[in-house]
Amino acid sequence: MREQAVILINAYTQSEAELYQPRRICEALRRRGIDARIERNLYFTERYRGDADFIVYLDKDRYCARQLEARGVRLFNRAAAIEACDDKMLTYLALEGAVPMPETIAGPLCYTPEAPLQGLEAVERLGYPLVVKECFGSQGKGVFLAKDREELVALAGRVKCRPHLFQKFIAESYGRDVRVLVLGGRVIGAMQRSAHGDFRSNAALGGSGARFVPDEACTKLCLTAAERLGLDYCGVDLLFGRDGFLLCEVNSNAFFAAFERATETDVADLYAAYMIRTIYGGFYDRDQNA
Ligand SMILES: Nc1ncnc2c1ncn2[C@@H]1O[C@H](COP(=O)(O)OP(=O)(O)O)[C@@H](O)[C@H]1O
Ligand SMILES: [Mg+2]
Secondary structure (H helix, E strand, O other), rough: OOOOEEEEEEEEOOOOHHHHHHHHHHHHHHOOOOEEEEEEOOOOHOOOOOOOEEEEEOOOOOOHHHHHHHHHEEOOHHHHHHHHHHHHOOOOOHHHOOOOOOEEEOOOOOOOOOOOOOHHHHHOOOOOOOEEEEEEOOOOOOOOEOOOHHHHHHHHHHHHOEEEEEEEEHHHHHEEEEEEEEEEOOOEEEEEEEEEOOOOOOOOOHOOOEOOOOOOEEEEEEEEHHHHOOEEEEEEEEEEEEOEEEEEEEEEEOOOOHHHHOOOOOOHHHHHHHHHHHHOOOOOHHHHHH
């Protein structure tokens, strides 16, 4: 019987950019002899017949991930790791004390949209400008900068009924950060991202990437974060702090297209090889057939 793998993507994903990554991983696995297929997470647990040796879990649906693990299948990444990364406040809590991060304050829960904001003095001690972030967000979409109280009130009002946090703005990192890719306890490369006219350097907002050589401290920080969170593969975003790097966030489902261009690394193939080694052991004979 052939070795089977599923690459599971979000039920409703449409954009070519989001389909690129699963296709690349699928091709890489097939080149290495794995019978890989892409499936949409549309009631996947109802359809799944238990035939996969492993699942490349590119969705963030925590319920499905947990159900699949309960049925004994190994996910890349594991469900708990995806959950901890998806929520920026949970990431912060998991890493607090282990790696340097900007000072962060969790926003209070609010279930009453019409309730007036209260207690913002508590976050003003972070100083202006300060960062307001939704806990669930990506591509820079839920990240804002408040330059004074008026903007803080407007932004806090906008996010108050969703999980959110307030964070010290790391001015030295304005418009630039470093994205480091970690795979299987190893840094496989890094790129510096530079924004064009924005404090956020996300590629999705037009930021451009250039190869970056991480030093020992940077490498150690990223490996510590990945290990603590139990991640097989991730992108660690680092801010340039006055006294060294600060961790900004960890992406369990980091896109690698821009990274591959900037670093000339075949991330899909490295990931495929890593998963095969992890599942079938070091003597997988088709490993060399690429
Ligand atoms: N505390 C901060 N200080 C300075 N810049 C920040 C800070 N937090 C985020 N940024 C900038 O905003 C970008 C997006 O923030 P991030 O937390 O990574 O959210 P997302 O998940 O949307 O990428 C970062 O890549 C960085 O350029
Ligand atoms: Mg980010």
